[in-house]
Amino acid sequence: MVNGWDEIKLGLKQQGYIADDNTAMLLRISMLLNKPILIEGPAGAGKTELAKAWSHYLDRRLIRLQCYEGIDETKALYDWNYQKQLLYIQSQGTDRQDWAGMSQNIYTREFLLARPLLEAISSTAAAVLLIDEIDKSDEEFESFLLEILSDWQISIPETGTVTAASIPSVILTSNNTRRLSHALRRRCLYLYLDYPHEQRELEILKMYFPVLNDDLGKQAVAFVRRVRLEKLKKHPSISEVIDWVTVLDHMGVRELSPDLLVNTVNILLKYREDCLAITEKIGQKDWLRGIFNL
Secondary structure, X not given: OOOOHHHHHXXXXXXXXXXXXXXXXXXXXXXXXXXXXXXXXXXXOOHHHHHHHHHHHHOOOEEEEEOOOOOOHHHHOEEEOHHHHHHHHHHOOOOOOOHHHHHHHHOOHHHEEEOHHHHHHHOOOOOEEEEEOHHXXXXXXXXXXXXXXXXXXXXXXXXXXEEOOOOOEEEEEEOOOOOOOHHHHHOOEEEXXXXXXXXXXXXXXXXXXXXXXXXXXXXXXXXXXXHHOOOOOOOOOHHHHHHHHHHHHHOOOOOXXXXXXXXXXXXXXXXXXXXXXXXXXXXXXXXXXXXXXX
């Protein structure tokens, strides 16, 4: 049974994730249609965290496939346990025997190593399958996914077709480092997840810091939003904002100041060039005017 989108929003919030109406509705639709969701957006916008919260909300196991350049089917779909196969061959003694008969024995499920995709398909209990940063893989790897995302099955030449014991809830994430194929997109619902708007980011901070000073929370969010408007190598993620406010809260800060921003900006930014650029901006009153009472 699929709950309404408002119940999904509440359930995700209880798992520590603030979702908007569009996100909650799309999750509901994905369950109704048994279709994967492709989530694109900047790094650190909360795509992976959404998948984690979704698995907790559904009370399902999260199976994660982290993509990277050069990933292939042996790391994502399945591989053969060559060591076990060798031990089996050796256990048959030194007598020569027909290889065709031997190959029928060693290429069976007993010798198969299930990687994340096969593991998700084979699980009798429905799981949440997270295919993270699919844009880091190549188009050839995408073709491996098409059969799974269309027919919920995997073809293994030596043993035959494995059909899903239960259909997983699938979430694919992309940071837009390359354009994904039309074939992959056709098989998915689509969601663009940007950095949260001001009110939602403040709500996220309030969830983590229930007694956060209102002025500090608003100043922190306003500063981060201004930083994200700059052309940087990497913008602050939601988790980095939470780390920053954790430090401010521990220090007992009630209000931001230019000196404090300069001394803590490296919690938000992870490249020297970005830190220098924002430090220079902090020294310009016009850049801060209208955001803080400095």
